[in-house]
Amino acid sequence: MVESVAIITISDTCVREPNKDTSGPALQNTVQELYPKAIFLTDIIPDEKGVIQENIIYYADEMNIDLILTTGGTGLSKRDVTPEATREVIDRDIPGINIAIAVESLKITPMAMISRAVAGVRKNTLILNFPGSKKAAIECFNIVKPILSHAIALIKGDAKEVTLTHQSIQKSHICPHEESNVDITKVAFRPRESPYPMISMTEAFSIADDAIKSWFRGFDVVGVEEGLGRIIAKDVTAEEPFPPFPASIKDGYACLSEDGAGPRTVRAAVTAGDAPETPLRPRECARVNTGAAIPPGADCVVQVEDTKLLSASEDGKTELMVDIIVPPTLQQDVRTVGSDIPLGAVLAHRGAILDAALAGVLAGAGVLKIEVFKRPRVALLSTGNELQEPYEPKLKPSHIRDSNRTMLRLLLREHGYESIDCGIARDEPAELGAALRKAFAASDIVVCTGGVSMGERDLLKPVLLQDFGATLHFGRVKMKPGKPTTFATCTLDGEMKYIFALPGNPVSAYVCCLLFVVRALRLATGLRPYEWPRLRVRLAHDYTLDPRPEYARATLHLASDDGIPVATLIGNQRSSRLLSACGATVLVELPPAGETKRIEAGSILTALITGRLNCSD
Numbered sequence: 001m002v003e004s005v006a007i008i009t010i011s012d013t014c015v016r017e018p019n020k021d022t023s024g025p026a027l028q029n030t031v032q033e034l035y036p037k038a039i040f041l042t043d044i045i046p047d048e049k050g051v052i053q054e055n056i057i058y059y060a061d062e063m064n065i066d067l068i069l070t071t072g073g074t075g076l077s078k079r080d081v082t083p084e085a086t087r088e089v090i091d092r093d094i095p096g097i098n099i100a101i102a103v104e105s106l107k108i109t110p111m112a113m114i115s116r117a118v119a120g121v122r123k124n125t126l127i128l129n130f131p132g133s134k135k136a137a138i139e140c141f142n143i144v145k146p147i148l149s150h151a152i153a154l155i156k157g158d159a160k161e162v163t164l165t166h167q168s169i170q171k172s173h174i175c176p177h178e179e180s181n182v183d184i185t186k187v188a189f190r191p192r193e194s195p196y197p198m199i200s201m202t203e204a205f206s207i208a209d210d211a212i213k214s215w216f217r218g219f220d221v222v223g224v225e226e227g228l229g230r231i232i233a234k235d236v237t238a239e240e241p242f243p244p245f246p247a248s249i250k251d252g253y254a255c256l257s258e259d260g261a262g263p264r265t266v267r268a269a270v271t272a273g274d275a276p277e278t279p280l281r282p283r284e285c286a287r288v289n290t291g292a293a294i295p296p297g298a299d300c301v302v303q304v305e306d307t308k309l310l311s312a313s314e315d316g317k318t319e320l321m322v323d324i325i326v327p328p329t330l331q332q333d334v335r336t337v338g339s340d341i342p343l344g345a346v347l348a349h350r351g352a353i354l355d356a357a358l359a360g361v362l363a364g365a366g367v368l369k370i371e372v373f374k375r376p377r378v379a380l381l382s383t384g385n386e387l388q389e390p391y392e393p394k395l396k397p398s399h400i401r402d403s404n405r406t407m408l409r410l411l412l413r414e415h416g417y418e419s420i421d422c423g424i425a426r427d428e429p430a431e432l433g434a435a436l437r438k439a440f441a442a443s444d445i446v447v448c449t450g451g452v453s454m455g456e457r458d459l460l461k462p463v464l465l466q467d468f469g470a471t472l473h474f475g476r477v478k479m480k481p482g483k484p485t486t487f488a489t490c491t492l493d494g495e496m497k498y499i500f501a502l503p504g505n506p507v508s509a510y511v512c513c514l515l516f517v518v519r520a521l522r523l524a525t526g527l528r529p530y531e532w533p534r535l536r537v538r539l540a541h542d543y544t545l546d547p548r549p550e551y552a553r554a555t556l557h558l559a560s561d562d563g564i565p566v567a568t569l570i571g572n573q574r575s576s577r578l579l580s581a582c583g584a585t586v587l588v589e590l591p592p593a594g595e596t597k598r599i600e601a602g603s604i605l606t607a608l609i610t611g612r613l614n615c616s617d
C-alpha cells in the first residue's frame, strides 16, 4: 500500500518562477490516479547538491515517505547534479529500474541515452529520479508503475501485500483473472477534473505513430483474389511480355506499310486466337480482328473504315481484293510485343495496395500467389452495462443495442482490415479485465469503445493502468468528436499489445477509428502514405465553431463554378447521431473557435476524403 509520496521538482528556473513547473503537477496528477488515497507533498528546490540531499534525507528519515520522485537535473548540463546527490544518500541502488526506463524510453526518443537517473532505497523510502520534461517524467513513471506497489511493499516489509503480489504474479502476469485492483466503491473521491492533459491531434498522431511504426511481423503468402486491400511486400516482375505477340488494335487489315495506299490481295483472315504462320508478301494483306495476332511480315493495321472492297467471291464469303485508301504508317494500330508490359517490368511495387486492377494485372501475368505484409490482428470490444446485442428480440428498460461493433467491423473492412469480435463487456472492473485479457490474447491491437470519460463506471483507464500495468500514452485529445480518446500499450506474456480505447458515442468511435485506428493499421502494414488525402471544399452553410477542432461528416456536390466541391454537413453533428456519418464522403476539418466563433457559408476549408463519392443531390 503506497500511503505517502513526495514529488520534488529540481530546477533553478522553477525556484525563481514556480509557475514554470509543469512536470511536478503533471506527475502528481498521474501518481494520484494510481494511488488516490495517498498523501502528497510537493517541493521545488534548486540544482544544488547539498539542498537536494537535505531534502531527500528529510522526506525519507523525518517524514518516512514511501516514495520520493524527483523531476529534473538528470541531464548533462553543468548544473545537473540530481543523480550525484541521490547516489550519495541512498543505502542501496536498484539499477534494473533505470535499465527498464532506458529500454522503454529509447523506443520513444534517443535522448533517453543521456539521462543519468538513479533509483535506490534509503531506509524505508524508494527514491526515483525522473527527467525534467513533463512528457518524459510521465513516461518514466508509466514504465515503473507495474512494480511500484510491490517494490514499496518489499521495502516497508509489508508482508500481506508482498504475498498478494506474488500470488497474483503466479496466477497471471499483472493481475489475477477473476479480480481487479480497481476500487469502485469510493465514488466520492473520483477525480473532478480529468488527470489526462488534452493533447493536440498532431501530438496524439505522433505518439501513436511512434509506438506503432515498428510493428512488423513478416509476410503472408496469399492467393491474389484473397489479397484485396493487402500491401505488397516485394516487387513482382513480369515473366512474360504483354502482349506476347504483335496484336491488332483495330478490326481491319494487316499490311506492309511501305506498300502505301492502293489495292491489296486479301491473303488470309485472322481472328483472335489464330496463330498465323505464313508471312505476308508485298501488296498482300490479311483481314484481322482487334486482339488478333498480325501475320509475320505485316507491320501495320488499316482499320476497315479506311478501306474499300474491290472484289469478292460470288457467294460473298471471301474477300479477294481491297483498296487501302489512307496510306498507313509503320506500326500503325499494332500493339508490339511487350508494349503494354515489357518482359521484366515491375508489375507491383513493394508497398502497393492490391486493388482490383492490380489483381487483374497479376492474373494476366499468371501470378496466382503474392507476398504481402502481415496485418496486425484487431479485436473489437464494446463496453457498457446498457448494451444489448443487436439481434436480441426486446430491449430491456434503459438499454440500447450495441451499434459500435457492427459499425467498426464494417468500417475497418471497408478500408481493408478484418477484425475479431470480442463481444460486450460490462462496466465491472474484473469483467472488463477478463474481457480485455481475452481480446489481448486474440489480437495485437484492441479497439474498444466506451468507458473512457469521467463517469464512475468509466473504468477502461483504471483497469488498464492498475490491472494490466499499461502505459497510457494519452487519455484526452483536443478534437470533436473524440475528446476522451485513449491510447495505451502493455506487455502481456512478453508481447507488446496496443489498445485504442475510443469513446462510446457512435460518431466519436467512427471518426476516431478513421483517424487513429485506420492510420495505425496502415502504418503497421507498410502502407505509405498513411494520411487521408485532403481536398479543398466550400462549406454549404454557416456553422458555429467548437473550441476543439471538429471533424464534420459531409457529402460533396461537385458542381460549383470554380470547381471547388461544396460540402454539405449531414444534419445534426451530435456525437450520438450516427446518421450524420451515413453516406459521408469527407470529414470537413473545422478549425477551433478563436476570435472567429462562427464560420460562414461559402468559406473554403479542407476535408479528408474518408468515404466514397456519393451522388447526394
Ligand SMILES: Nc1nc2c(c(=O)[nH]1)N[C@H]1C(S)=C(S)[C@@H](COP(=O)(O)OP(=O)(O)OC[C@H]3O[C@@H](n4cnc5c(N)ncnc54)[C@H](O)[C@@H]3O)O[C@H]1N2
Pocket (backbone or CB within 6 Å): 382, 383, 384, 386, 387, 400, 401, 402, 403, 404, 405, 449, 450, 451, 452, 453, 454, 455, 458, 481, 482, 483, 484, 502, 503, 504, 505, 506, 508, 575, 576
Ligand atoms: N463530465 C464529463 N462527461 C463527459 C465528458 C467529459 O469530458 N466530462 N466527455 C463527453 C464526451 S466528449 C464523450 S465522447 C463521452 C465519452 O463517453 P465514454 O467513452 O465514457 O462512453 P460511455 O460513457 O460508455 O458511453 C457514451 C455514450 O455512448 C453510448 N454507447 C457506448 N457504447 C456504445 C455502443 N457499443 N453502441 C452504441 N452506443 C454506445 C452510451 O450508451 C452513451 O450514450 O463522454 C461524455 N461525458
Ligand code: MOO
Pocket (backbone or CB within 6 Å): 479, 480, 481, 482, 483, 484, 503, 505, 508, 575, 576
Ligand atoms: O468528444 Mo465527444 O466524442 O464530443 O462526443
Ligand SMILES: [Mg+2]
Pocket (backbone or CB within 6 Å): 450, 451, 452, 453, 454, 455, 457, 458
Ligand atoms: Mg462515460
